[in-house]
Amino acid sequence: MNPLRRKRLLIILAILAGVGIAVGLAMSALRENINLFYTPTQIANGEAPLDTRIRAGGMVEQGSLKRSGDSLDVTFVVTDFNKAVTITYRGILPDLFREGQGIVALGKLNADGVVVADEVLAKHDEKYMPPEVTKALKDSGQSAPGANPQPAKEG
Amino acid sequence: MNWTWFHKLGSPKWFYGISGKLLPWLSVAAVLLIGIGLVWGLAFAPPDYQQGNSFRIIYIHVPAAMLAQSCYVLLAVCGIVGLVWKMKLADVALQCAAPIGAWMTAVALVTGAIWGKPTWGSWWVWDARLTSMLILLFLYFGLIALGNAISNRDSAAKACAVLAIVGVINIPIIKYSVEWWNTLHQGATFTLTEKPAMPVEMWAPLLLMVLGFYCFFGAVLLLRMRLEVLKREARTSWVKAEVQTSLGARG
Numbered sequence: 475m476n477p478l479r480r481k482r483l484l485i486i487l488a489i490l491a492g493v494g495i496a497v498g499l500a501m502s503a504l505r506e507n508i509n510l511f512y513t514p515t516q517i518a519n520g521e522a523p524l525d526t527r528i529r530a531g532g533m534v535e536q537g538s539l540k541r542s543g544d545s546l547d548v549t550f551v552v553t554d555f556n557k558a559v560t561i562t563y564r565g566i567l568p569d570l571f572r573e574g575q576g577i578v579a580l581g582k583l584n585a586d587g588v589v590v591a592d593e594v595l596a597k598h599d600e601k602y603m604p605p606e607v608t609k610a611l612k613d614s615g616q617s618a619p620g621a622n623p624q625p626a627k628e629g
Numbered sequence: 630m631n632w633t634w635f636h637k638l639g640s641p642k643w644f645y646g647i648s649g650k651l652l653p654w655l656s657v658a659a660v661l662l663i664g665i666g667l668v669w670g671l672a673f674a675p676p677d678y679q680q681g682n683s684f685r686i687i688y689i690h691v692p693a694a695m696l697a698q699s700c701y702v703l704l705a706v707c708g709i710v711g712l713v714w715k716m717k718l719a720d721v722a723l724q725c726a727a728p729i730g731a732w733m734t735a736v737a738l739v740t741g742a743i744w745g746k747p748t749w750g751s752w753w754v755w756d757a758r759l760t761s762m763l764i765l766l767f768l769y770f771g772l773i774a775l776g777n778a779i780s781n782r783d784s785a786a787k788a789c790a791v792l793a794i795v796g797v798i799n800i801p802i803i804k805y806s807v808e809w810w811n812t813l814h815q816g817a818t819f820t821l822t823e824k825p826a827m828p829v830e831m832w833a834p835l836l837l838m839v840l841g842f843y844c845f846f847g848a849v850l851l852l853r854m855r856l857e858v859l860k861r862e863a864r865t866s867w868v869k870a871e872v873q874t875s876l877g878a879r880g
Contacts, residue, residue: 479714482712482713483709483713486709486712486713489794489795490794490795490797493798494798497798501809505809505810508757508810509757509810509811510754510811511811511813513811568748568750569748569750570679570680570749570750571750578754578813595749595754595813596748597749597813598679598680598748598749598815600817600818601818601827602677602680602684602687602818602826602828602831603827604676604677604678604830604831605676605678606675607678608678
């Protein structure tokens with residue numbers, strides 16, 4: 475490669491590295507703000523602000539879902555297998571909502587440490603399986619890998 | 630190292646000849662792969678145990694998203710080649726690939742929204758993956774606008790090349806957004822190092838679709854580039870000869 479081209483290539487690579495570092499620093503400074511949701515551990519540690527609209531995410535704990543008999547009120551516990559947080563919600567839950575499933579709830583954290591949600595989003599994982607396989611796995615006593623209690627990805 | 634092959638690639642006439650030979654193969658491969666993949670994926674692949682049939686949109690969403698990102702990497706490479714080696718064909722490729730990439734990004738975003746509504750319960754959330762993908766779409770728009778806004782061909786090429794190179798920072802951000810931050814978007818199903826988290830009867834049609842999309846991209850890119858090369862080289866003798874023969878062949 476002739477020297478002129480080498481020089482131009484080096485300049486371009488230097489610019490790219492510079493921009494990359496700048497963006498990287500900005501991203502790491504903004505890291506907390508880019509996270510879509512607070513984990514139960516973060517809420518328990520008091521990192522989430524009170525009485526502002528936040529998102530809380532985690533796995534719905536097995537057996538924690540309680541439906542009210544006469545309204546659409548539901549209460550469930552979301553966990554990251556370290557700490558847990560209670561969420562109350564009034565409305566229709568998404569199809570994929572079930573115990574053991576990851577969810578993200580949007581709502582306000584009150585003084586009792588309960589998130590009063592006005593929107594619940596279901597998070598699904600990267601595993602796909604035909605229903606027959608899940609059934610076969612269940613029959614053989616193993617739980618389906620997708621339904622495995624697995625902590626939501628933490629940042 | 631011998632660079633002659635590389636400089637040969639920069640000759641519009643040589644490119645026109647070789648692309649004409651490649652084009653039919655790519656087109657046939659694209660039609661076959663997408664046709665088989667689509668029918669297989671949409672009709673014969675098993676439904677997902679949780680999402681049922683709505684997961685089938687993966688057969689459009691994932692190839693479009695992969696192509697959208699690959700296309701941007703291609704633009705950045707073209708930008709570097711254009712700036713360092715002053716190769717005119719690199720600019721042709723950059724200008725011709727940008728609209729295709731923009732369309733692919735739009736398709737990925739729209740299919741993602743359609744998929745998000747039944748599974749997540751929302752068309753759109755401002756999570757890191759979705760937002761960085763939206764930024765990619767705006768980068769494409771910026772490139773297309775910049776290329777058309779500057780009338781001097783060389784200045785436009787330089788400006789677009791710089792924007793393409795700087796914007797490539799966004800690609801690793803898109804790729805790793807689901808690992809670096811808490812996102813609603815799930816992690817990658819396919820990695821180079823691990824077995825896919827999907828049985829073979831589900832990923833085989835997806836693989837066909839991905840390959841088909843790449844062939845489609847190659848064919849459309851070559852078509853657009855050939856036209857652009859003819860336009861730019863209209864005054865050279867080889868283009869005149871080429872036009873004469875094609876006119877003669879027709880009538």
